[in-house]
Amino acid sequence: MSKPRIAFFDFASCEGCQLEAINFVEEFLVLLGHVDIVQFREAITEAEWDIDVSFVEGSITREQDIPRLKEIRENSKVVIALGACACTGGVNAIKNTRPLEDVRADVYGDKKDWFPTFPTRPIDQVVKVDGYIYGCPIDRNDFLKNVQLILQGKKTLRHNDPVCVECRLAEIECLLTLGKPCMGPITRGGCGAIDPSYGHPCTGCRGLVDDPNENAAMDVLAEHGLTVEDIRSYMTIFNSFRPEDIQ
Amino acid sequence: MPAITENSYVPLISTIKTVKDLTPTEKIFEVELPDGKQLDHAPGQFVQLLIPGIGEAPISICSSPTDENFHLTIRRVGDVTTAIHNMREGDKVGIRGSFGNGFPVEEMKGNDVLIIAGGIGLAPLRSVIRYILANRDDYGEFTILHGARTPSDRLFKDELFSWSDSSEINLLETVDHPDDSWSGHSGVITTLFKGLTVDPKNTYALVCGPPVMYRFVILECLGKGIPDKRILLSLERHMKCGLGKCGHCQINGVYTCQDGPVFSFNQIKNLEEAL
Amino acid sequence: MKQFIFQKSRLKDLISYLISAYPSVYAPVPRGKHFVFDKITDASSAEFGYARTILPPKKYLMPQHEALVDFTLNENLEFKEVISADRQVIVGVRPGDIRAIKLVDDIMMNRNRDRNYIARRENTVIIGIDGIPDEYSYEDSVMDLKVEDGFDLFMTDLGNMILVDVATEEGMKIINSIEHEPATEKYLRLRDNALNSQREMFTARIDTPAKLIPLALEGKWDHPIWEEMGRKCLSCGQCILVCPTCYCFNVTDEMALSMDEGTRTRHWDGCQLADFTLVGHGENFRDNAAARIRHRFHRKFKYHLDVFSEIFCTGCGRCWETCPSGINLVEIANALSSEEVE
Numbered sequence: 014m015s016k017p018r019i020a021f022f023d024f025a026s027c028e029g030c031q032l033e034a035i036n037f038v039e040e041f042l043v044l045l046g047h048v049d050i051v052q053f054r055e056a057i058t059e060a061e062w063d064i065d066v067s068f069v070e071g072s073i074t075r076e077q078d079i080p081r082l083k084e085i086r087e088n089s090k091v092v093i094a095l096g097a098c099a100c101t102g103g104v105n106a107i108k109n110t111r112p113l114e115d116v117r118a119d120v121y122g123d124k125k126d127w128f129p130t131f132p133t134r135p136i137d138q139v140v141k142v143d144g145y146i147y148g149c150p151i152d153r154n155d156f157l158k159n160v161q162l163i164l165q166g167k168k169t170l171r172h173n174d175p176v177c178v179e180c181r182l183a184e185i186e187c188l189l190t191l192g193k194p195c196m197g198p199i200t201r202g203g204c205g206a207i208d209p210s211y212g213h214p215c216t217g218c219r220g221l222v223d224d225p226n227e228n229a230a231m232d233v234l235a236e237h238g239l240t241v242e243d244i245r246s247y248m249t250i251f252n253s254f255r256p257e258d259i260q
Numbered sequence: 261m262p263a264i265t266e267n268s269y270v271p272l273i274s275t276i277k278t279v280k281d282l283t284p285t286e287k288i289f290e291v292e293l294p295d296g297k298q299l300d301h302a303p304g305q306f307v308q309l310l311i312p313g314i315g316e317a318p319i320s321i322c323s324s325p326t327d328e329n330f331h332l333t334i335r336r337v338g339d340v341t342t343a344i345h346n347m348r349e350g351d352k353v354g355i356r357g358s359f360g361n362g363f364p365v366e367e368m369k370g371n372d373v374l375i376i377a378g379g380i381g382l383a384p385l386r387s388v389i390r391y392i393l394a395n396r397d398d399y400g401e402f403t404i405l406h407g408a409r410t411p412s413d414r415l416f417k418d419e420l421f422s423w424s425d426s427s428e429i430n431l432l433e434t435v436d437h438p439d440d441s442w443s444g445h446s447g448v449i450t451t452l453f454k455g456l457t458v459d460p461k462n463t464y465a466l467v468c469g470p471p472v473m474y475r476f477v478i479l480e481c482l483g484k485g486i487p488d489k490r491i492l493l494s495l496e497r498h499m500k501c502g503l504g505k506c507g508h509c510q511i512n513g514v515y516t517c518q519d520g521p522v523f524s525f526n527q528i529k530n531l532e533e534a535l
Numbered sequence: 536m537k538q539f540i541f542q543k544s545r546l547k548d549l550i551s552y553l554i555s556a557y558p559s560v561y562a563p564v565p566r567g568k569h570f571v572f573d574k575i576t577d578a579s580s581a582e583f584g585y586a587r588t589i590l591p592p593k594k595y596l597m598p599q600h601e602a603l604v605d606f607t608l609n610e611n612l613e614f615k616e617v618i619s620a621d622r623q624v625i626v627g628v629r630p631g632d633i634r635a636i637k638l639v640d641d642i643m644m645n646r647n648r649d650r651n652y653i654a655r656r657e658n659t660v661i662i663g664i665d666g667i668p669d670e671y672s673y674e675d676s677v678m679d680l681k682v683e684d685g686f687d688l689f690m691t692d693l694g695n696m697i698l699v700d701v702a703t704e705e706g707m708k709i710i711n712s713i714e715h716e717p718a719t720e721k722y723l724r725l726r727d728n729a730l731n732s733q734r735e736m737f738t739a740r741i742d743t744p745a746k747l748i749p750l751a752l753e754g755k756w757d758h759p760i761w762e763e764m765g766r767k768c769l770s771c772g773q774c775i776l777v778c779p780t781c782y783c784f785n786v787t788d789e790m791a792l793s794m795d796e797g798t799r800t801r802h803w804d805g806c807q808l809a810d811f812t813l814v815g816h817g818e819n820f821r822d823n824a825a826a827r828i829r830h831r832f833h834r835k836f837k838y839h840l841d842v843f844s845e846i847f848c849t850g851c852g853r854c855w856e857t858c859p860s861g862i863n864l865v866e867i868a869n870a871l872s873s874e875e876v877e
Contacts, residue, residue, distance in 0.1 A: 047794060161790050165314060166346070167339040173810045177771035181857070182599040184589040184804060186567040187773070189859045198771035198859050224809065226769050226824065233769070233859045267616040267650050269603045269786075269799065310613075312606050313797050315788050317815065338815040352612045471818060498814045500786050503647040506804070507783030508811060510830075511820075513838030532756050533820065533830075 017065035017077040017164060018051045021095070024071030025077050025105050025133070029150040030096035031070055040134055047164055053129035062088040066163055068146075072098040072105045072133045079139055086140040091163060099136045102254030104149070106133040109258040110249055132258045144169030147219035149251060152204045172203040173222050176215050179206040188214050194234045196248060199225035218251045268503055271310045272297065276347055277329055282415050285336050286380065287345055288322065291355065292329045293500040299330050299355075302362030303388035304494060304522050307332070308502050310354030311343040318499040318517070321358060322383040333383035333415060359502040360521050361467035363388045363492060365395075368464045369531030372401035374486075376477050378449050378469025382406060382415050384494050384521075385468050389423075396428050400462065403430040407449030407469070411435050411442040432456070449473060460485030468494040474535050478525055491525035495534060536683075537701045538718035545713045546690075546697060550578035550626060552712035557660070559623040561595055563588055570582060572625065583627050583692075586669040587851055591626045591632050591779030595700050596655045597801075603651060603786065604799040607787030617798070620654035626662040630682045631674045631849030633663050635779030638845055642782060651801075660705055663689035665729065668736045673865055675734050676741035678849055691726045698726050739752040739855075739865050743872040746844050748836040751872040756829070760870045765825025767860040768807070774854035774862070775805030775831065780847040783811075832867055 021031055051064060067089035073082060074225040086092055097103035108116045109132045117125040136142055144157050146169060159169045176197035180187065188209055195214035197206070199221050208215050221227075227248075234244045278290040299307070301321050309332065310316040317340040323331035336345045344353065366389065373392060377385045392399050401518060404423065408414045414435070423431045438446040445452065449469070465481045467474065474493060481491045497509035497516040507515035512531045514523075528534040541549075552578060553560045562581035564573045570585035572592050590599075602617040627638075643652035663686040666674060674680060682689065691698040700719050701707050707713035743751055775781045785804035790797040804811060805828050812820040821827050835848040848864060855863035 157792075158789075161792075161794065164794065165790070166342065167314060174770070174808050175771050177769075177773050178776065178808070181589070181773045181776040183568065184571045184590070185861075186569050187857055190856070191568065196767035208582065222770075222809070226766075229767050229769050229860055232767070269651075270614050270616050271604075273612055275613065281766065312608055312612060313788050313790055313794075316786065316799075322690075335816075341815065354614060364724060454542060496814060496818075498812055500784065500804075503649075505647065505649070505782065507806060508784070508785075508804075510806070510834075510838075512830075512833065513841055533826075 016047060016049045019048050019066040020051050020064045020066065020089070021068045021070065024045065024069070024099070024136070025074040025102075026071030026096065026098040028070065030146075030148075033150045033153060034068075034156065043250060058090050064087070064089040066091045067094060068093050068095040069099050069136055070095040072102045073139050074105060074130050074133045076129065076131060082136060082139050091143045092136075092140060093144045093146060093159075093163065093169065094136050094142050095146050096151050097147065097218050097220070097251055098149050099114045100145045101251060102135045103171060103218075106135075106252075106254035106258075109133055109255070110253050118185045129245055134259050135254060138259060145251065147172060147201050148204055149218035152207065154205065155203045170203060172201040172219065174202050176202045176204065176206050176209070176219075178202050179204070180209050183210065185209050188212070189233065189237060192237055194232070194237050194239050194243075196247065198233070199227065199230045211243070216250045217248065218226075221252055268501075272309070273352050273358045274355045276349055276351045276353060279347070279349055282333065282417075283413055284417060287336075288331055288333045288416075289344065290329050290331050291353065293355065299325070299358055301325055301330065301387075303360035303365055303391045303472035304362035304384055305358040305360045305387075306384070306502075306521065307359065308499070309340065309344065309357050310356065311340050312352075314343040315340050316354075316356075316500070317440070318359070318492070318502065320384035320387070320521075322386040324387055324394055326391060326394040333380065333386070335380055341357060357502060359517050361519065362520055363434075363466060363494075365391055368453040369398045371490075372459055372463040373399055373403070374458060374463055374465045374481075375402075375404040375406075376449065376465060376467045376469070376481075377404065377475045378407045378477075379409060379413065380415065381468030381470070381473075381494070385463060385466060386416060386419075387397075388466060389429075393428065401430070401459070402428060403458075404432070404435045405449060405452040405456075406431065407452070407473075408433075408435050410437045412437055413423060415450075424505070430450065448476070450476045450480050453484065456484070458486065460487070463490065465491045466494075467492065471496070478535075479523070481525075488525040488529065492522050493525065493528060494521045495523060496521070537707070538723065539699050539701065540693075540696045540709060540716040540718045540722050541699065541710075541713055541715040543692070543697050545693055545715075547578040549709065549713045550575070550581055553624050553626060553637070553662075553709065554578065556561045556709075556712075557624045558621045560594055561592070561623065563627045572627075573596070580859060581627060583664055584667065585627075586667050587853055587856070589853075589857075590777055591635060591851070591853070592661075593632075593636065593779055593782075595623060595625055596636065596659060597643070597652055597782065597784075597803075599803050601651060601801045602798045603801050605796070606788075607796045607873065609795055616650065617652045618651055619830075620658045621638065622658050622660075623655075624660040624662065626664075628661055628663045628686070629666045629851070630663060630680055631666065631851045632680065632779050633661065633682050633685040633689075634678055635851075636661065636844070638780050638847060639782050640685075641843065655699050660709070661686045661688075662706075662709070664731065665689075665691045668733060669852070670738055670740075671740055671856045671863075672737060672850060673739040673741060673852060674850035675737045676739075676850055676865070677745040677846050680730055680733060691729060693722065693725050696722065698722050706708065739852070739863075741865055741868045741872075745836065745848075745867065746840065748846075748868055748872070749840060751868070752833065758871065760867055761825040761829040764828045764862050764867065765823060765850055767862055768824035768828055769859055770807060770809050770824050770860065771858075772805055772808040773857045775807045775854035775858050776803055778805075779849055779851060779853070780835070781805055806834070818867060828862070828867075832864060836868065 196217035500506035
């Protein structure tokens with residue numbers, strides 16, 4: 014059986030998740046015995062289409078992104094959203110919280126008409142996505158585990174258990190009990206609770222769990238001294254996207 | 261419970277003997293244990309099926325202990341079931357079990373049996389149907405009510421045909437959504453109860469199907485006067501160990517994997533979370 | 536059981552002996568403002584002035600992540616049980632945690648015997664120490680503070696002296712490593728006094744005798760307390776992860792990078808996490824926080840009591856302290872039973 018052909022593509026993003034992938038290429042090399050990389054940043058030549066797994070980084074922010082993403086979808090057996098921007102819209106979706114015209118004026122000044130954009134959306138709002146590798150950036154161990162699952166034909170990890178689970182199992186002191194606001198209780202786990210392990214509160218980069226109890230989370234954060242305004246800005250860092258933004 | 265390996269978490273490496281398509285999403289697998297071992301299961305029990313590297317899932321045994329080897333009917337829904345759907349004759353799987361209580365086939369002897377099977381619920385009930393057919397003289401009137409979503413969703417079509425032909429069974433079938441190929445009854449499964457005569461003092465009702473079906477079927481059985489102790493339901497839950505420990509299958513205070521999966525309605529009445 | 540006393544200053548020597556005599560010695564050590572059980576290699580690292588550790592010592596009997604079965608794929612498909620258990624000592628275990636270990640022992644060792652747990656348990660020496668209640672503790676409401684078994688040694692702090700109960704031969708060998716003398720009546724009375732004054736220290740209390748809570752639960756399946764708590768619950772699962780009497784788990788297959796071998800691994804899991812009762816085709820049998828909290832409460836105070844005649848709560852207060860929303864079983868128990876009176 015020939016090796017699965019995998020490819021990486023990016024849209025609006027910092028490319029940090031691909032960088033993270035390169036960072037552990039040594040570990041990855043073992044995996045390379047299992048796959049062929051057919052595309053990594055360079056433009057695709059037609060001969061290279063016929064991809065088994067496409068990892069797509071970045072969110073969709075412009076009209077012209079849509080046909081390109083659809084083309085990737087059509088030519089890939091499996092499409093995986095790689096990183097926060099692709100999975101949830103990520104920080105790019107903060108722009109959705111303000112009028113688009115204002116945002117464009119802020120960024121491009123009087124040249125704003127040269128750069129048409131639309132509200133930011135995760136890639137699953139445009140094409141069917143088969144799996145998600147969450148995080149800003151992705152966690153290398155989580156990435157590796159998920160690649161293994163994908164190669165086995167399994168679903169990627171749901172990570173519907175919040176960050177608190179990993180914090181608690183590792184006996185990291187709960188930052189909330191230390192009076193620090195933390196999004197851990199309603200944020201998807203799988204990161205090894207990396208931020209809390211260094212004393213930094215979780216900011217929700219992996220997206221919220223299914224059916225998060227946001228009201229209770231806001232009550233808890235308010236109890237720890239945050240104003241409603243603080244909480245709102247906290248919760249929107251990585252989780253601004255709402256489906257109604259693009260309707 | 262028969263412990264077939266010393267360590268309850270180590271499965272027996274077993275061989276897929278045959279694979280047959282039943283529907284586009286369901287296949288039946290014949291599985292052979294190693295070294296001539298026998299599963300010695302009770303009808304209604306289940307095994308933990310392990311696809312090495314993929315994971316484990318609880319699967320009802322759809323064959324009778326009187327059959328050679330054992331059979332599993334598997335719908336493709338998750339990682340494990342998708343993986344086995346891609347496997348072929350001769351491939352190896354891990355088997356732990358059998359687990360659970362099963363249907364009380366001894367206690368049922370001398371009584372009439374009414375089977376009510378919805379969808380894939382026919383699979384676990386097939387074990388008891390085949391067991392009764394193999395010991396037909398031990399049981400009284402034998403009626404099967406079977407409902408499927410569409411004619412093409414019907415499992416075990418060959419067997420359904422032979423059962424419908426047999427003087428040993430009274431088989432009544434219905435489909436929710438008939439098509440041109442279907443000349444039989446249509447409607448939900450409870451419509452089959454109309455005109456059905458049951459000797460309530462002498463009947464066991466065995467029920468398995470999608471969760472929504474149970475409440476309505478129980479009402480029909482009670483309506484026929486069948487006592488709640490003899491309305492037996494096989495329940496589905498998430499399970500990881502099969503040993504009454506991992507907690508996933510707990511319904512109120514009972515573990516489905518050990519105390520079930522077969523419960524009488526009399527028991528279930530006191531289990532708020534069962535239905 | 537024999538009782539001895541020794542000078543408190545000798546405790547360090549005793550721990551040093553343990554470190555020299557056993558491959559692993561675990562003791563409470565500070566972590567920030569909290570405490571955890573951790574491996575110590577120096578007697579001075581152990582600190583016993585703690586109310587509770589973040590996780591209970593159960594983690595040394597049933598680790599958070601534990602290999603159960605190794606397997607190799609391909610033609611040589613093979614499954615091998617993984618059992619690794621070195622001699623270990625857990626020192627400084629509170630009475631509630633000793634009781635919790637006994638409860639989990641019964642589950643793991645007496646029915647469908649769990650070989651991994653048994654191997655670890657049989658290689659474990661437990662040295663207990665009397666408790667220090669704080670505002671989250673309610674041991675006094677659910678158990679007898681004086682534990683009679685489930686340990687090798689049990690120490691009671693009497694100021695300058697430590698009274699020690701010796702329950703096993705191994706315990707005797709350990710106590711023989713330091714200077715000690717038989718405890719006279721005077722010290723046994725001092726221990727009773729110490730326990731009595733400890734009982735005074737509890738500020739959190741369940742009003743009903745705990746074994747009568749099942750009566751208070753009758754007819755309360757739809758009591759508003761469940762919805763009220765469900766609204767506060769984040770379903771973060773911390774309460775069940777820190778619980779010394781919880782033992783639910785998940786098992787997953789983890790592949791080596793080579794992809795031709797792997798390990799079936801057991802992970803702590805529990806009923807307060809939303810996916811716990813999710814089955815393959817998407818049905819979730821306990822799909823809201825209120826129902827999950829109700830289940831947890833029943834499991835602690837009714838379901839297991841019915842089967843094992845034991846309350847599966849030790850009053851350690853871990854779930855309470857760690858809950859971001861401050862949900863606690865004391866408040867629920869009192870809400871249920873106060874209505875009984877009305």
